[in-house]
Amino acid sequence: MTTDTGLYQELILEHDRERHGHGLRDGGAAESHQRNPVCGDEVLLRLHVADGRVADISWQGSGCAISMASASVLHDVVVGLSLDELGERIELFREAMRSKGRQPIDEDLFGDAVALSGVSKFPARVKCALLSWMAAEHALDSVRAA
Amino acid sequence: MSSTAAPLTEAELAAIRSDFPQLGEIVQGHPLVYLDSGATSLKPRQVLDAERRFAETRTAAVHRGAHTLAAEATEDYEDARMRVARFIGARDDELVWTSNATEAVNLVAHAIGNASLGRGGAAAERFRLGPGDEIVATEQEHHANLIPWQELAARTGATFRWIRTHDDGTLDLGHAAEVIGERTRIVAFSHVSNVVGLENPVAELVALARAAGALVLLDACQSAPHVPLDVKALDVDFAVLSGHKMLAPTGIGALYGRRELLRDLPPFLTGGSMITTVTMEGADFLPPPQRFEAGTQRISQAVAFAAAVDYLDAVGMERIAAHEAALGARLAARLAEQPDVRLIGPADSPHRVGLAAFTIGTVHAHDVGQLLDEQGIAVRVGHHCAQPLHRRLGVTATARASAYLYTTPAEVDALVDGLDAVRRVFGGR
Numbered sequence: 001m002t003t004d005t006g007l008y009q010e011l012i013l014e015h016d017r018e019r020h021g022h023g024l025r026d027g028g029a030a031e032s033h034q035r036n037p038v039c040g041d042e043v044l045l046r047l048h049v050a051d052g053r054v055a056d057i058s059w060q061g062s063g064c065a066i067s068m069a070s071a072s073v074l075h076d077v078v079v080g081l082s083l084d085e086l087g088e089r090i091e092l093f094r095e096a097m098r099s100k101g102r103q104p105i106d107e108d109l110f111g112d113a114v115a116l117s118g119v120s121k122f123p124a125r126v127k128c129a130l131l132s133w134m135a136a137e138h139a140l141d142s143v144r145a146a
Numbered sequence: 147m148s149s150t151a152a153p154l155t156e157a158e159l160a161a162i163r164s165d166f167p168q169l170g171e172i173v174q175g176h177p178l179v180y181l182d183s184g185a186t187s188l189k190p191r192q193v194l195d196a197e198r199r200f201a202e203t204r205t206a207a208v209h210r211g212a213h214t215l216a217a218e219a220t221e222d223y224e225d226a227r228m229r230v231a232r233f234i235g236a237r238d239d240e241l242v243w244t245s246n247a248t249e250a251v252n253l254v255a256h257a258i259g260n261a262s263l264g265r266g267g268a269a270a271e272r273f274r275l276g277p278g279d280e281i282v283a284t285e286q287e288h289h290a291n292l293i294p295w296q297e298l299a300a301r302t303g304a305t306f307r308w309i310r311t312h313d314d315g316t317l318d319l320g321h322a323a324e325v326i327g328e329r330t331r332i333v334a335f336s337h338v339s340n341v342v343g344l345e346n347p348v349a350e351l352v353a354l355a356r357a358a359g360a361l362v363l364l365d366a367c368q369s370a371p372h373v374p375l376d377v378k379a380l381d382v383d384f385a386v387l388s389g390h391k392m393l394a395p396t397g398i399g400a401l402y403g404r405r406e407l408l409r410d411l412p413p414f415l416t417g418g419s420m421i422t423t424v425t426m427e428g429a430d431f432l433p434p435p436q437r438f439e440a441g442t443q444r445i446s447q448a449v450a451f452a453a454a455v456d457y458l459d460a461v462g463m464e465r466i467a468a469h470e471a472a473l474g475a476r477l478a479a480r481l482a483e484q485p486d487v488r489l490i491g492p493a494d495s496p497h498r499v500g501l502a503a504f505t506i507g508t509v510h511a512h513d514v515g516q517l518l519d520e521q522g523i524a525v526r527v528g529h530h531c532a533q534p535l536h537r538r539l540g541v542t543a544t545a546r547a548s549a550y551l552y553t554t555p556a557e558v559d560a561l562v563d564g565l566d567a568v569r570r571v572f573g574g575r
Contacts, residue, residue, distance in 0.1 A: 007516060008571050039512050039528040040542035062542055064512035065572075128512065 007122065008065065011115035016065040021075030025058040030146070032138035034131050041067045043132045047139035054081050057136065064128050066119060071132035073113045083140060090137045097126045151464035153472050154551070162461065163552050165190040176522025179557045184340055184368060184501050184548030185526050186390045189454075193393050196453035200446045208445055209419055209436070223445050226452035227435070230400055233455040234366070234385065235376035240408065242401040242435040243448055247367045248290040250386035250401035251334075253438060254363060255294040256414040258332070262302045266412030273411065277303040280329040282360070284309040284317055285538055286339045286346075289531045291365040291386075295334055304331070311538055315342040315491050319350055326351075330360040337369035337385075341532050341546065342491040343474065343501035345369065348380050356381075361407070367391055371550070372470050372499045374463040377402050389447065393454035398447035401438070408434035415440040458551075466551045470500035473549040473558055477502045480562040487565070490544060500549030503530070506568055507575045511543035517567045518545075523560060 028046030035042040041063030048056035057075040061068065078086050089109065096103045101121040107114045119129045154162070163169050166188045171178045180188060200222060206215035208223045224238075231241040244250040260266065261273035275281070281295045285308050299306035307330075309322040317335075326333060333355040338345050348364065355362045363384040369375055370385075371392035377385050384407070389398035403411070413420060413431055417440040422430040431437045458466065475494075481504050482493035490503040506514055515527035526546045529536045536542060547561050 008513075013571070039510075040533070040536070041510075041512070042542075062510075064510035066512070122516075125512070125516070 006118040007125070009115040009118070011112055012065060012069040015069035015072035015112065015115075018072060019068060020072040021057045021059055021079075022072070023058060024060055025056060028058065028139075030139040030142035032135040032142070034135040034138070036063070036067070036127050036131055038127070039064065041128060041131055043067070043071055043135050045071070045132055045135035045139060047136060047143060049083070049143060052082060054078050054083070054086055059132060059135070061132070063131065064125075066116070066125055067128040067131045070113075070116060070129045073111070073116065074132050074136060077109075077111055077113055078136065083143065086136065086140055090133050090140070093133055094130060096120060097129055151462065151468040154461075154465060154469045158461075159469075159552070159554060162190075163554075165192065165457075166552050167191060167194075169552060173522040173524070174520050179521075179523040179560050181547040181549060181553065181557060181561055182524045182526050183371075183550035183553070184391070184530075184546060186396070187371060187393050187550055188552065189393055189395065190457055192457050193395070193450050193453045197395060197446045197450035200449045204449075205446075207442060219445060222449050223443070226448040229452040230387075230448075230455050231402075233375075233459065234370060234387070234402060235378045236402045237405060239433075239435055240402055240405050242403065242408070242438040243443055244386075244399045244401055245397060245444065246390075246399040247365065247386040247388040248294075248399075250399050251291055251294045251363065251365070253401055253414045254384050254403070254411075255298040257411040257438075259298050259301050260412045260414070266410065269410040270412050275299075275302040275304040275331060277305075278329060279304040279331045280307050280327075281305070281332045281334070282307050282309065282325055282330050283334045284322075284336070285311045286315065286317060286342060286535050287334070287336060287532065288340055288365065288367070289533070290367075291334050291336060291363075292534070295332070305329075309335070311342075311535065313539075315339070315535060315539055316344060317346055317351075319347065322351060322354055326354040326358050326360065328358055330355065330358040332363065333358075333360050334363040334365070336365040336367070337375075338372070338499055338501075339532075339535070340368045340501070341503045341530050341535055341544065343368075343478075343499055343503065343548075344491055344495050344497040345373065345499065346497075348382070352381050368499070368501070371458075373467040383407055389451045389454065393457055394451040395447050398444045398451050400451075403434070405434075408438070411438075413437050413440070417441050419443075461551060467499075469551060470549055470553075471496075471498070473553055473555065474498040474500040474502065476555055477547060477549070477558045477561075480558065484562070484565065486569070490539060500553065501546065502548075503544040503546040505541055505544055506565055507572065509568055509572045509575055511545045513572070514545045514565075514568050517571060518561065518564050521560070521564045521567060523564050525561065 029049040031046040043061035045059040206219040208220040261270035364382040367388040385402040387400040390396040420440045511527035
């Protein structure tokens with residue numbers, strides 16, 4: 001069910017339940033552990049790379065529905081992208097989340113992540129939505145530095 | 147906690163609520179149900195007016211200057227100290243103003259650290275810590291009464307130890323008797339845990355500390371606003387208070403210290419206003435409390451803190467405690483009867499104040515808080531600055547509802563009924 005604010009869209013609740021890409025798989029090029037000290041939410045994420053593209057995002061974590069759904073959506077959105085596209089996509093997502101509702105999420109680029117649009121109107125929850133994306137960014141930085 | 151005083155009548159409660167302007171706010175289209183007083187309390191008009199009146203008519207630096215307003219400001223400031231000191235059963239010169247309770251704990255820890263480096267001369271030798279000495283806190287503690295002691299131990303070579311909790315989060319007194327021993331020099335614990343919500347057995351813990359010859363620091367942040375507090379009757383050496391949790395503004399807290407201990411403690415922060423003679427080689431320090439109040443102080447906040455305790459005294463702490471005990475019992479009982487709710491701490495303890503933390507199903511506390519907020523209900527979610535206790539309880543986060551003298555039974559019911567929204571969205575997870 002959808003609530004008044006649109007924060008808990010059915011799509012979000014589905015991703016929270018299904019958690020695409022969940023579970024750590026061997027052979028990641030880099031990994032990152034991110035933690036939100038305010039609520040204790042955490043994500044350990046592995047970036048798997050093959051032929052210069054994102055082959056897989058494997059992750060585990062615990063947290064609120066927003067942070068878990070966002071990690072699931074991240075998996076769906078970025079697998080198959082080049083590393084440059086991954087970096088750009090993360091940047092676009094961060095901008096949209098920090099836009100206080102002014103910058104919509106492009107459905108063509110972001111698929112189910114559109115359902116997270118409402119989060120940008122709740123400053124206290126933006127960190128939840130960004131947690132796994134920050135982990136992906138750190139992992140990407142490590143891959144590029146290597 | 148149990149009390150023999152009569153709870154507040156409906157008429158009294160209505161009169162109290164009319165003093166708190168923020169209770170009239172509309173949040174997310176609903177009248178505010180404020181159940182986050184454990185984080186910070188709302189402020190009554192009388193406190194806001196006192197601060198404003200001081201700022202508008204008495205602004206001047208204290209303890210310096212010869213003009214009339216400087217003298218009047220100093221008098222107000224010292225009068226405020228006397229009123230807050232008396233509120234907790236202390237003498238005027240036993241109360242030190244601090245920015246908050248965190249700074250008050252750090253003041254004691256750093257002053258003891260300085261004594262351990264030889265500062266403060268022979269008088270401060272009694273505080274010296276080193277290898278072989280032990281500092282004891284509890285697994286229940288707020289980070290503010292935990293990390294300063296871990297750090298003090300690390301700086302001095304002393305050992306940091308802790309009293310475990312039972313599975314329900316209450317203190318394991320049997321373990322306390324094992325941990326507190328002849329090596330123990332400091333025992334620090336909270337009067338009321340900000341997560342478990344029960345008044346701790348202060349007398350038993352103080353007795354163990356006394357038998358070991360250890361100093362006792364009591365974190366009274368969650369007790370002083372809600373139950374009568376007498377530091378002399380409790381026989382603690384230090385106690386820390388948070389102004390903003392007891393109707394005062396943010397930016398002011400207080401440290402109580404027994405007179406002969408403050409007399410011998412070296413300072414923490416140094417600089418202006420805490421000295422007698424200064425040369426290029428060194429300085430002599432004022433007696434307490436000024437020795438611990440370096441720099442320009444929080445003057446209007448101190449005046450407002452006094453107005454806050456005046457307000458509490460006018461209602462009566464015994465009656466406030468009775469009102470909140472009834473609210474806490476209702477809150478705990480109603481939460482405990484929900485099959486999908488895990489209440490932290492026992493449901494039927496006579497020691498509970500008006501505070502309860504809980505989880506519902508496997509839904510994350512953040513989501514619970516969000517769905518309550520959509521109904522105008524404000525609760526705290528997260529680890530409440532008590533990560534070790536949450537780890538001990540096997541949860542990363544809880545939701546916490548906390549009441550105060552202005553909270554109504556209907557608001558407690560609104561919270562419990564409001565959990566239905568969580569069930570609707572998360573489908574009984």
